[in-house]
Amino acid sequence: MQAGFKCVEVGMVREKHMVSVAMKNLIDWSVTTIVFYFIGYGFMFGTGPLSGLLGLSEFYPELSSSISGGLNKGVFLLFQMAFAGTTVTIVSGAMSERTGFVPYLTASIFCVGFIYPVMGHWAWGGLAGEAGSGWLADLGFYDFAGSTVVHSTGAWISLAGLKLLGPRIGRYDEHGNPKPLKHYNIAYTVLGVLLLWLGWWGFNGGSMLKFSFSVIEVIINTNIAGAMGCLAAYFHCKYFQNGEDIYDKLIGGALGGLVGITASANIQSPATSVVIGIASGIVHNYAFDLLSKKWKVDDAVGAIAVHGFCGATGTLLVVIAPNGDFDILRQFFVQLVGVLACLVWSVTTAWIMFRMLRKTVGLRVSPQEEREGISIFNVSESPEEPEDEEIEELLRQMR
Amino acid sequence: MTRIANVSIKKNANDYKLYTLSEFKEDFTIVDRVQLIQKGAIEFIDFDGNKIKLSEAIRLLNQA
Numbered sequence: 001m002q003a004g005f006k007c008v009e010v011g012m013v014r015e016k017h018m019v020s021v022a023m024k025n026l027i028d029w030s031v032t033t034i035v036f037y038f039i040g041y042g043f044m045f046g047t048g049p050l051s052g053l054l055g056l057s058e059f060y061p062e063l064s065s066s067i068s069g070g071l072n073k074g075v076f077l078l079f080q081m082a083f084a085g086t087t088v089t090i091v092s093g094a095m096s097e098r099t100g101f102v103p104y105l106t107a108s109i110f111c112v113g114f115i116y117p118v119m120g121h122w123a124w125g126g127l128a129g130e131a132g133s134g135w136l137a138d139l140g141f142y143d144f145a146g147s148t149v150v151h152s153t154g155a156w157i158s159l160a161g162l163k164l165l166g167p168r169i170g171r172y173d174e175h176g177n178p179k180p181l182k183h184y185n186i187a188y189t190v191l192g193v194l195l196l197w198l199g200w201w202g203f204n205g206g207s208m209l210k211f212s213f214s215v216i217e218v219i220i221n222t223n224i225a226g227a228m229g230c231l232a233a234y235f236h237c238k239y240f241q242n243g244e245d246i247y248d249k250l251i252g253g254a255l256g257g258l259v260g261i262t263a264s265a266n267i268q269s270p271a272t273s274v275v276i277g278i279a280s281g282i283v284h285n286y287a288f289d290l291l292s293k294k295w296k297v298d299d300a301v302g303a304i305a306v307h308g309f310c311g312a313t314g315t316l317l318v319v320i321a322p323n324g325d326f327d328i329l330r331q332f333f334v335q336l337v338g339v340l341a342c343l344v345w346s347v348t349t350a351w352i353m354f355r356m357l358r359k360t361v362g363l364r365v366s367p368q369e370e371r372e373g374i375s376i377f378n379v380s381e382s383p384e385e386p387e388d389e390e391i392e393e394l395l396r397q398m399r
Numbered sequence: 400m401t402r403i404a405n406v407s408i409k410k411n412a413n414d415y416k417l418y419t420l421s422e423f424k425e426d427f428t429i430v431d432r433v434q435l436i437q438k439g440a441i442e443f444i445d446f447d448g449n450k451i452k453l454s455e456a457i458r459l460l461n462q463a
Contacts, residue, residue, distance in 0.1 A: 100413065166417040169405060170448030179446075362413025367442050367450065 001086055001199035002029045007192025008251075009093040012301040015184045016373035017097045024092040024101070028108055032085040035113045037061075040084055041077060044117035045128040052135045055121050058128075068129025071209055076128060079206055080120075083150045086203075087116045090154030093301035095161050097168050100365050101374065103357045107161070115349045116153055119342055123149045140331065141338040142324075145207035147263035147314040148342045155308030156346035159297065164354045165363060167298030169370050178292045186247050193251055197226055200258045204265040218265045221273040222258060225265075228277025229257020229284070229310070236282050241289070248302050249285050255306045256284035260314030267321040276317050280310040312339045402446060403459050409440035 006025040010018045038060050046055025063074035088108050095104070123143050126133030143149050173179050183189065204222045205215040233253020237246045260280030261273055268276065287309035291297045297304065316335050319328045357363050365374055406423040408416050418426065427435070435441040436453065443456035451459070 102413075169407075169417065169444055170446065172404075172419075174402060174404065174446055358410070358414050362411060362415075364415045364417070366409070366415050367407045367417075367444060371448060371450075 001082060001196060001203065002089060004192045004194075004196030004199050005086070005089040005093065007195060008189050008255075009089075009096060009192070009301050011185045011187070011189030011192060012093070012183050012248075013096050014181055016371075018184050020101065020374035021092070021096045024096065024104055025089060027105055028088045028092055029085050031105065031108045032081060032088055032112045035109050036081050036084045036117075037077065039113040040117040041080065042117075043114060044080070044120040045125060052125070052133070052138070053121070054118055055125060067127070069209060073128070076209075082203070083120075083146055084112050084116055086146075087150050087154040087157075088112050090151065090303050090307050091158045091161065094155070094158035094299045094303040095165060096300045097374070098165060098364055098370050099161075099374075100362055103361050103363050106357055106361060107353060110353050111154075111157055111350075115157060115346060115353070116150075118349075119153045119345055120149055122341065123338065136338050136341060139337060140326065140334045142318050142326075142331070142335065143263045143315060143338065144266050145204045145262045147259055147261075147311040148338055151259045151262065151307035152311035152315070152339070152342050153346050155304045155306075155311065156343050157350040158299065159304055159308065160347045160350035161354050162297050162299060162304075164351070164358065167296060168300065169367055171298045172296065176296065178298075180245070183247075186251075189251055193254055196255065197223075197258065200226070200262075204262055208266060214266065221265045221268050221270060222261050224270050224273040225261030225268075225277035225280065226254050226258040228274050229260065229281040230254035232257075232278040232281030233285055234281075236285050241285060245288065249288060252284045252288060252302045252306045253281035256280040256310035256313075259307055259310040260317065262311075263314040264318040264321050264324070267318075267323040269322050272320050272322060275320060276314055279317060280313050283309050283313045312343075315339050403443050403451060403456060404446040404448075405444040407442040407444060408435060409438075 002025060006022055009021050009025065013021050041061055042057060042059030043055050046058035048056030050056060061073055061077060063072070063077065065073050067073050067076050088111050091107065091111060092104065122134035122136040123141055124134070124137070126137055168181065171178060171181060200222050201219045205219045208215050208218060230250060230253050233256065234246070234250045237243060237249040257277035257280045260276045261268065284305050287305035288302055291299060291304055299305070315338060316332065318324065318335055319326070319332045324331070354363060403420045406418045406420065408418065410416050432441070443451040443453070445451050
């Protein structure tokens, strides 16, 4: 999955930023490996007095033991680590081309060490069988492989960060309309999508936590939703949105379909997977335009439309599952509670985190660095020193 | 014709904030602007993302 994200993001940004984006992807995985093992896993799957809200044990877990169901804890940890890495990588893509390396690195540590594990505890805390389940799981919230827990969490963290960060230089014209910034290489992005698609087989199939025929069904449903998301986004964009940003929408639609089905790939049928794929593709297109044109949120890789909006769509559409054993209206309400809880938690904590980063290590690089490409050493120069005549000119204005 | 799209303000040693021209005019008085220029903490940017020379930016601000 990390390789796929790296290719998608590097292909989407401008050429001068590809190295910094690639490096951030590498750093994401390195941070995830260390921080999730030593800290995040405990908050997510531990027990303690705050169990249900937050785990407080299982930091640096003993790997030779087993979780409930007999699965080795080390295997479970590795699998969950990949989910955590996905959440953080979503943030790096969305905020690329203007976020400093040090603040990003710091944000990654906090995301994978706290924001994501807490959300994960609410929905999945009981998976390891160490303690009772989280409060969302107790309500009956269903998110099979993380449409909300993994994908939306990353997207909403990005949303908070982007509101604070502002758009890239040159992104909007004088009327406030978004100007297309040249992608480095769309073909490279498509390779990334296909790598991610393959990774999704492992994510969704692996979420069964066992190998049986049902894994194949999960993978087939996943494929169908991804394919329908891609086709729906393409035709919707072509015939209803004048083909604007059609490459971004085709790519985002495919990923959106994969994100959408992730919440319920194990209980949907191929037919309902088609519905989820189509819905995700269309929702993606509207969300893409809403974010860039109306809200002026400059998401460099379209991550929020894909992971946030399609994640929410898929989570709500769990209720159409033919194999689901629940009351549809009640379940829809519970799913809505889960979607909103994720939104509020992720945006609030990320907002606080990014505000603190801005006050301490800074958040945005200098315009010069943004123009030339972000350096991982964070070397930036101040704007030019004024000349005396310029200050005199200003003083004349004041009189 | 050059026009100001954004104004980048250096907030502290490591952080910059990007304003649109209208936000900049709303948020910064003429006194603030002088102080920012004196500190070398301001940069004006055109719609192509290029830096505008300070003297040119002041002239444009005057005209606006």
